[in-house]
Amino acid sequence: MSQIVRDTYLIFMRHLRPTLRNKVALVFGALQPLLYLLLFGPLLKDVFGGGGSWQVFVPGILIQLVLFGAGFAGFGLIADLRSGVVERLRVTPVSRVALLLGRVLRDTVVLAAQALLLVAAGVALGLRAPVGGVVVGLAFVVTLAVSIASLSYVLAMMTRTEDAFAPLLSTVTLPLMLLGGILLPMSMAPGWLDVLSRFTPFRYLVDATREAFQGHYATAAVGQGAAVALVLLVVSVTLGVRRFRRENA
Amino acid sequence: MIQARGLARTFPTKHGEVAAVRGVDLDVAPGEIVGFLGPNGAGKTTTLRMLTTLLAPTAGTATVAGHDLRADPAGVRRRIGYVAQTGGTDPATPVGEELELQARLYGVPGRAERIAKLCARLELDGLAARPSAALSGGQRRRLDIALGLVHRPPLVFLDEPTTGLDPQSRGNLWEHIRRLRDEDGTTVFLTTHYLDEADALCDRLLIIDRGRIVAEGTPDELKRRVSGDVVTLELGAGAERARAALEAHPAVREATADGGTVRLTVDNGDRELMGLVRALDAAGVELTSLRLARPTLDDVFLTVTGRSLREAA
Numbered sequence: 397m398s399q400i401v402r403d404t405y406l407i408f409m410r411h412l413r414p415t416l417r418n419k420v421a422l423v424f425g426a427l428q429p430l431l432y433l434l435l436f437g438p439l440l441k442d443v444f445g446g447g448g449s450w451q452v453f454v455p456g457i458l459i460q461l462v463l464f465g466a467g468f469a470g471f472g473l474i475a476d477l478r479s480g481v482v483e484r485l486r487v488t489p490v491s492r493v494a495l496l497l498g499r500v501l502r503d504t505v506v507l508a509a510q511a512l513l514l515v516a517a518g519v520a521l522g523l524r525a526p527v528g529g530v531v532v533g534l535a536f537v538v539t540l541a542v543s544i545a546s547l548s549y550v551l552a553m554m555t556r557t558e559d560a561f562a563p564l565l566s567t568v569t570l571p572l573m574l575l576g577g578i579l580l581p582m583s584m585a586p587g588w589l590d591v592l593s594r595f596t597p598f599r600y601l602v603d604a605t606r607e608a609f610q611g612h613y614a615t616a617a618v619g620q621g622a623a624v625a626l627v628l629l630v631v632s633v634t635l636g637v638r639r640f641r642r643e644n645a
Numbered sequence: 646m647i648q649a650r651g652l653a654r655t656f657p658t659k660h661g662e663v664a665a666v667r668g669v670d671l672d673v674a675p676g677e678i679v680g681f682l683g684p685n686g687a688g689k690t691t692t693l694r695m696l697t698t699l700l701a702p703t704a705g706t707a708t709v710a711g712h713d714l715r716a717d718p719a720g721v722r723r724r725i726g727y728v729a730q731t732g733g734t735d736p737a738t739p740v741g742e743e744l745e746l747q748a749r750l751y752g753v754p755g756r757a758e759r760i761a762k763l764c765a766r767l768e769l770d771g772l773a774a775r776p777s778a779a780l781s782g783g784q785r786r787r788l789d790i791a792l793g794l795v796h797r798p799p800l801v802f803l804d805e806p807t808t809g810l811d812p813q814s815r816g817n818l819w820e821h822i823r824r825l826r827d828e829d830g831t832t833v834f835l836t837t838h839y840l841d842e843a844d845a846l847c848d849r850l851l852i853i854d855r856g857r858i859v860a861e862g863t864p865d866e867l868k869r870r871v872s873g874d875v876v877t878l879e880l881g882a883g884a885e886r887a888r889a890a891l892e893a894h895p896a897v898r899e900a901t902a903d904g905g906t907v908r909l910t911v912d913n914g915d916r917e918l919m920g921l922v923r924a925l926d927a928a929g930v931e932l933t934s935l936r937l938a939r940p941t942l943d944d945v946f947l948t949v950t951g952r953s954l955r956e957a958a
Contacts, residue, residue, distance in 0.1 A: 406749050414737060476735065484733025484792065487697055488750040489722045 403491040407498020408505075411472070415506055426510035429461045433517055436579070443580075450523035455605035456578040457518075458511050458537050459598055463576075465510065466544035467569050469503045470552030470561055477556060496549060496640040500633075503545040504538055511537045525609040532608035532618070536601055539625040546636035553639050576602050600624040646800050646832040647673040647696065652705035653856075654691050665691040667856035668705065673834060675799070678826050680847030681836040682942070688856040689836040690730070690804060696834070697727045697802050710800045723751070726793030726801040730808060733789060734777040740788055741773030744795060751796035763791045767821060783814030790821070794831075801825065803835040807842060819846050840942040850942075852949060860949040864942065871940040871948050873898055874914025876921065878907040879934040890928035891921060905933075914939065 415422060433454070440449040476482045485495060515523070515530055555561040576598025582590055593599045604621020612618070652669040655662045666688040673679050683689050694700040696709055698718040712720030734743050748756045764770050767787040777785055786806065793801055806822070807815040823846070825831040837843055843850055844864050852860040860867060880887055888902040891909060896917040899910040911917050914937045925932055
């Protein structure tokens with residue numbers, strides 16, 4: 397067990413160092429959601445009437461950040477597969493699980509930093525949310541980041557080339573983003589769309605984060621969000637660990 | 646250092662199973678440089694990936710560096726080094742960071758000192774801050790090798806170590822590989838499809854073709870298996886008289902005369918040369934020139950597999 401922790405830390409630091417060397421990339425990674433916040437967010441003011449619109453919009457943007465940011469994590473693995481780094485590490489006694497967890501941890505830390513950046517930008521634009529609510533929201537962000545990054549690595553291991561990985565990724569992420577009600581809440585949706593969205597996990601995470609940002613914690617939406625987040629976490633990490641343990645992975 | 650019995654691997658494909666390696670037996674003694682020779686697709690890399698725990702065999706057993714490949718792959722990993730054909734460094738990561746990580750993953754004691762020593766030895770000093778993308782081909786290859794040696798493994802696997810290097814870097818790398826054996830007693834198992842490399846570097850060769858080992862021995866033993874040496878004599882006159890005189894010599898297996906040239910197939914040509922010249926002298930034939938050609942490993946390959954390695958590769 398101590399070996400897994402130590403190896404995870406070593407792999408985590410290996411992948412974090414390039415980010416620390418190039419902090420500008422950290423901001424660029426959050427540029428797309430930041431632009432949504434700046435150029436699309438203000439449009440919602442009239443839809444929801446006043447400052448409350450940010451409490452609805454910022455949580456959606458946070459989930460979008462995770463969906464795309466962690467979703468793209470697999471590209472880094474494909475580059476390492478091609479350069480032979482993965483194989484070189486697999487010949488060492490390093491824990492196979494650490495090879496996954498170290499990467500996932502790094503992605504999660506980066507996404508958490510970007511999420512904080514977005515919340516700060518939101519506050520500057522007029523977001524008013526209780527600190528506790530933001531903390532709960534960030535907990536959702538972190539849990540989701542671990543899940544999505546793990547799944548992205550599984551997908552990257554299966555496809556092994558950018559050419560196969562990229563189209564598959566966008567085929568999965570775009571409908572999930574739209575059905576999650578990230579830009580506008582699904583409560584505004586017609587019946588069929590509302591039902592459809594309930595079959596996607598992000599719907600519950602977005603709703604739960606919005607509730608938390610409004611200071612409502614002990615609600616059904618937060619409970620459902622937490623349950624979905626945990627199930628997704630267990631399933632994703634299990635799949636990832638199994639894939640990384642497989643001999644020819 | 647390595648004992649493998651019946652090692653085999655099949656891959657499932659759309660058209661049924663394909664056997665990449667069909668039952669390989671091999672033994673490697675400590676301190677040897679063993680060359681694993683064969684054309685592309687013969688099963689070299691698949692065998693290597695099995696011996697290095699990267700690929701589970703579908704059949705067979707092996708003990709590598711004192712640990713059972715199937716029962717204790719982690720034990721094998723701690724005691725071997727592996728340098729893949731494509732290398733294994735990230736282009737953007739500095740050399741020093743790669744070595745540091747590798748040493749930490751193996752839990753190498755006295756890390757900084759070990760890395761400094763290894764860099765000095767493999768001519769990598771002063772490059773610690775440089776990303777591997779900024780290294781020359783030879784430097785990058787030596788970095789790959791340094792990564793495989795950082796934990797002082799008693800057994801190192803090198804997959805096509807000199808492919809893509811210029812002649813000078815190749816010669817330099819051969820020197821480094823010999824020093825591994827001579828100074829540290831490291832056992833080296835390398836694959837190659839260069840015959841000159843196998844000849845110059847390896848104590849013993851294993852030839853693999855279509856997933857099976859088809860010949861093994863020292864380079865000289867293998868060459869001796871091929872029909873002997875060829876001696877070519879140029880004579881001013883009396884070629885037929887010379888042929889008749891030499892045909893009776895016990896070492897000569899075959900003698901043909903063509904114009905002023907006599908061609909002989911001789912066992913141990915280098916040792917018998919003097920006797921041949923004496924026989925010519927006794928027959929009173931003047932010699933203008935004499936050439937001894939030893940069989941090459943390509944001839945060996947042709948004999949054991951029925952095709953030339955150069956064609957096959």
